[in-house]
Amino acid sequence: NGKWIIIAGKGELISSKAYCDLNFYTSDNPLSGFTYQSLLDDGKQTEATGTASYFMPSLNILNGKLVLTYVDGDRDLHWQVYDGASWTNKGDIEADLGTASEEIQGHWQSAVKDPVNNQIVCVYINASGNMYYRILTDPDGTWSEPHLIFSPPSGTEIRYPHVSYIDHRLVVTFAWNIRGNYNIYMISAPEYLSTASGLSLIHI
Numbered sequence: 441n442g443k444w445i446i447i448a449g450k451g452e453l454i455s456s457k458a459y460c461d462l463n464f465y466t467s468d469n470p471l472s473g474f475t476y477q478s479l480l481d482d483g484k485q486t487e488a489t490g491t492a493s494y495f496m497p498s499l500n501i502l503n504g505k506l507v508l509t510y511v512d513g514d515r516d517l518h519w520q521v522y523d524g525a526s527w528t529n530k531g532d533i534e535a536d537l538g539t540a541s542e543e544i545q546g547h548w549q550s551a552v553k554d555p556v557n558n559q560i561v562c563v564y565i566n567a568s569g570n571m572y573y574r575i576l577t578d579p580d581g582t583w584s585e586p587h588l589i590f591s592p593p594s595g596t597e598i599r600y601p602h603v604s605y606i607d608h609r610l611v612v613t614f615a616w617n618i619r620g621n622y623n624i625y626m627i628s629a630p631e632y633l634s635t636a637s638g639l640s641l642i643h644i
Contacts, residue, residue: 443466443468444466444467445499445506447463447464447480447510448497449462449495449497450463460495461482462482462495463476463478464477464478465477481512481513482513483512483513495510496510496549498549498551500551500552502553502558502560504523505521506521506522507521507560507576508527509533509551509562510549511537515536516533516534516536516537517532518533519533519583521579536567537566538567546598546599547566549601551563552610553605555605559576559577562575562576562603563589563601563602563612564601565598565601565614569598570588571589571614572587572589573589574587590614593618596617596618598615599614599615600614602614610628613625613626614627
């Protein structure tokens with residue numbers, strides 16, 4: 441609709457308890473600022489620890505609609521769709537990523553548009569600590585079943601996945617403590633694949 445859009449979490453402390461909401465902002469000219477429009481999700485943070493939820497939102501355009509993916513206050517992988525006039529809450533892509541609402545632990549999500557295949561790819565770490573992806577080809581449809589990208593060996597953990605589209609390939613980066621501390625690793629493919637075969641793991 442010709443507007444700039446930001447989706448971002450906004451936190452505050454109330455009576456020593458942390459709260460965080462996922463908010464929708466628009467602007468006709470980003471140089472003059474953004475205007476708050478509506479609340480998209482309540483982070484449900486009421487812990488005295490001061491820890492607020494990290495939604496880690498991803499916003500992509502597919503078939504003329506905005507597709508928002510994020511980790512909600514219940515630590516579920518969630519999505520919503522915007523048609524230029526209103527948001528439709530589509531519910532959970534996958535329930536329970538394995539952490540309580542006040543715990544972060546790197547179980548994040550990241551989504552990107554794959555322009556070659558006209559689809560959105562969402563990468564996330566599930567409750568078992570494995571990294572999966574799902575595909576969305578129609579914003580009015582549903583996400584694919586999960587496909588395993590990487591399962592860390594016993595005794596190690598992966599965190600903070602991020603997916604990018606670079607030169608006709610998907611590149612996933614993440615933190616992995618296989619060497620005793622968290623180094624950054626990369627998994628890439630020459631083109632988008634329906635299975636994890638052909639993916640190569642690189643330490644960067």
